[in-house]
Amino acid sequence: MDIRRGVSEALDLPKEIMLDLPLISLTGREEVTVENHKGILTYGDESIRVGTKAGILCIRGQALALKQLTQDALVITGKVIAVEFLT
Secondary structure, eight states: OOHHHHHHHHTTOOHHHHSOOOEEEEETTTEEEEESOOEEEEEOSSEEEEEETTEEEEEEEEEEEEEEEOSSEEEEEEEEEEEEEEO
16 A cells, blocks of 8 residues: 555545545536646547546537636636546
8 A cells, every 4th residue: 555545544634635635516507627637639619638646637518618727727618528537
């Protein structure tokens, strides 16, 4: 087991912070928030791909738009159809 994972579990600390993993929040089908991202890889109104430490995150939908982008988080709005990690 990775030592950071063990410390995170032992001290009950958030894994997204200790392991630099993405934290993904959905607000219905209207908004996706991704924290701890590594940048936008592709951008379109039907598909947005985001780099994360866990892999490439693909958000698919209709009329997708970037509402907010900071170093720590991004917010995508539109009609969300799917959120998936690509292999």
